[in-house]
Amino acid sequence: MTGKSAGNVKLTSLVEPYLAVFSIGLKNTLAYKTDFVLSLFSSFFQAGLMIFIWTAIYDFTNTTSILGITLSTMYVYFFLLYAFRVVINFSVPEVMQEDIQNGSLAVAYTRPLKYPIQVFMSGLPDDALYAGIITIPLIIAALLLSHVLLTPLTIMLVISELLIGYTIVILIGFMIGMLAVKLTNIYGIMNSTWSVILLLGGGVLPLTLFPNAVYQILMLTPFPMLLYVPAATFLGMISTSVAIRSMFTGLFWIAVLLLVTIIAWRSVRKKITSAGG
Amino acid sequence: MNMKANNLFYFMRLLLWSNFYQVRSFFTYRLQSLIWFIYSGFTSLYALITITIIYNVSKGIAGWDYFQILALSSTITIFMNLIYTLVNPWSLVQEMRHGNLDTWLMRPYGIVTILLSTFGSFTSLAGVISGVAIFIYALYHVSFSVMSLFAFLLLFSLGSVAMVLFIVMLSILSYHLFRSANFTSKLLGVLSSAGSYPLVIYGPILAMVFTVALPIGIASYYPTETLFGRINPSLYLAIIFLEVVVTMVSYKAINVMMRHYTSGGG
Numbered sequence: 001m002t003g004k005s006a007g008n009v010k011l012t013s014l015v016e017p018y019l020a021v022f023s024i025g026l027k028n029t030l031a032y033k034t035d036f037v038l039s040l041f042s043s044f045f046q047a048g049l050m051i052f053i054w055t056a057i058y059d060f061t062n063t064t065s066i067l068g069i070t071l072s073t074m075y076v077y078f079f080l081l082y083a084f085r086v087v088i089n090f091s092v093p094e095v096m097q098e099d100i101q102n103g104s105l106a107v108a109y110t111r112p113l114k115y116p117i118q119v120f121m122s123g124l125p126d127d128a129l130y131a132g133i134i135t136i137p138l139i140i141a142a143l144l145l146s147h148v149l150l151t152p153l154t155i156m157l158v159i160s161e162l163l164i165g166y167t168i169v170i171l172i173g174f175m176i177g178m179l180a181v182k183l184t185n186i187y188g189i190m191n192s193t194w195s196v197i198l199l200l201g202g203g204v205l206p207l208t209l210f211p212n213a214v215y216q217i218l219m220l221t222p223f224p225m226l227l228y229v230p231a232a233t234f235l236g237m238i239s240t241s242v243a244i245r246s247m248f249t250g251l252f253w254i255a256v257l258l259l260v261t262i263i264a265w266r267s268v269r270k271k272i273t274s275a276g277g
Numbered sequence: 278m279n280m281k282a283n284n285l286f287y288f289m290r291l292l293l294w295s296n297f298y299q300v301r302s303f304f305t306y307r308l309q310s311l312i313w314f315i316y317s318g319f320t321s322l323y324a325l326i327t328i329t330i331i332y333n334v335s336k337g338i339a340g341w342d343y344f345q346i347l348a349l350s351s352t353i354t355i356f357m358n359l360i361y362t363l364v365n366p367w368s369l370v371q372e373m374r375h376g377n378l379d380t381w382l383m384r385p386y387g388i389v390t391i392l393l394s395t396f397g398s399f400t401s402l403a404g405v406i407s408g409v410a411i412f413i414y415a416l417y418h419v420s421f422s423v424m425s426l427f428a429f430l431l432l433f434s435l436g437s438v439a440m441v442l443f444i445v446m447l448s449i450l451s452y453h454l455f456r457s458a459n460f461t462s463k464l465l466g467v468l469s470s471a472g473s474y475p476l477v478i479y480g481p482i483l484a485m486v487f488t489v490a491l492p493i494g495i496a497s498y499y500p501t502e503t504l505f506g507r508i509n510p511s512l513y514l515a516i517i518f519l520e521v522v523v524t525m526v527s528y529k530a531i532n533v534m535m536r537h538y539t540s541g542g543g
Binding site: 034042045049050058063189204 | 327400459460467474480
C-alpha cells in the first residue's frame, strides 16, 4: 500500500463513523417527512407576514425609506433572514441535555468518537435539509426581488460570515449544553438564549433601526454575525470594510468562545455522571 | 365507567391536581424553573421592544397608535401563553405517540377535560401575567369606555375558548395525519405573528383566512377593535356567533377524532 492510499484509508476510517452519526440523524429527521417539510414552509409564511406588516408601515409613514432602508430592501431582508436562520442551530444543547438525562452520554463515551463532534454531526442533518429546502429557494426569491447583482466578493463575504455565525452558534450551544452536566435540565436557558440571540442578531428587525448607541454596542458583540451582517452584506446595507471588520469581530469571538469551551469542557467532562452514575 | 362530564368543575379539579404534581416535579430543578419563568415573561418584552422600535422610526400602522398596537399585541401574548398553559401541542402529540395519554384516558373524566388539564406547561403563566401587565400599561394610555371593556372581555373569553379548542383539534389532527406536531407548533408561531397586528393589513383574503379558517382574529384583533369602539353591534354579534361555531365544531371534531385514536403500540 502506498503512503497516499494508506493516508486515504486512515482518513476514511476516521470520517466514516461520524458520517454514520450524520446518517442516523438524517433518518430521524425524516422519520416524519410531511410534518417536517410543512413545518419548514412556515418560514415562507413568516417572511410573507413581515412583508405585509412593513408594507403597511411604509404606506402609513408615507415614505420610501426608513433610516436608509427602502421597502423593497426590507422585503428582501426578511426573505434573507429566514434563509439565513439555517445558522441558528438549536440541536447541540438539546442533544447534550438528552444524552445526560437518559444516560446516552455513557454509551457515547464507549464509542471511538469525539463526543463534541458526534453531537455536532447528529444535528447537522436538520441544517442540511433546511439549507436545501428553505435557504436556497429563499435566496433565489431574494435575488429575484432585489435585482441585486452579487459580485464574487459579496458572495465570498456572505458565505464566510454565515460560516462564522454558524460556528459561533455551535460554540454557544455547546457551552449551554455543558450546563446540563450541572443542571440536568436546560430547556429554559436554551430558549432564553435563542430568543436573545434572535433579537440581538437582527432576527426580528434590521439592527440599524435600533437606537444608534445600541447598534454600535451590538456590533461589538458576536450576535450581528448570525443574521444581520450576512443579510446587510448581501443587500449592500453595509460597506465592504464594515463587513470585513464585522468578520474580524466574529473571528475574535470564535477564539474567545473556543478557548472558554475547551477549558470548560476539560473541567466538565471529569464531572460527567449520566443518570445512574 | 362513570365518565365525568367536560364541565368546568371537573376541569378545574383535574387541572389543579395535575398542575400540583407538575409544579412539584418542575421545581426539582430550581434554577432551571427560575430561568423558565424569566423566559416566559421575556416573550412579552420581545413584542414590546419590536413595537417600540417600529413606532420610534415610523408612524406605525394606519389607525393604530403605539398603545393601541401594544394592547393588541399583548392580547395575543396573553392568549398564546394561555394556550401553552393549558395544552402544549408538541407535548400532547409526544404523549400520544408514546402511549402516555392512555393512562389518563383510564380516568373518569371527559376527554376535553383531560386534554386541557394535563398537557400544559404552567410556566407559560408567567407569559400570561407579563402580557396582562403590558395590556394594563397600554390601556392606561388609551381611552375606552367601561362598556367596551366588558364587551372586549366577553369577546376575548369566548374567542380564547374557541381558539384553544381549535388548536387542540389541530394537534390531534396532526397526530392522525403525521404522528408529529412540528407543523402545529410552527403554525402557532405564524398565528402569533399574524395576530399581533391588525388583520386589515393582510388584505381581504388573508384577513378572511385569519377570521374563519385559522381564526386567530377572534381571540385578538376583533376583541381589541371592540375595546376601541370600532366594531358595530351586528359585526359584534356575528363574531360571537363565529366563536360559538368554532367552539362547537372543534369540540365535536376532538371527540370524533379521539374515538379513532390509537396510541403508539395500538
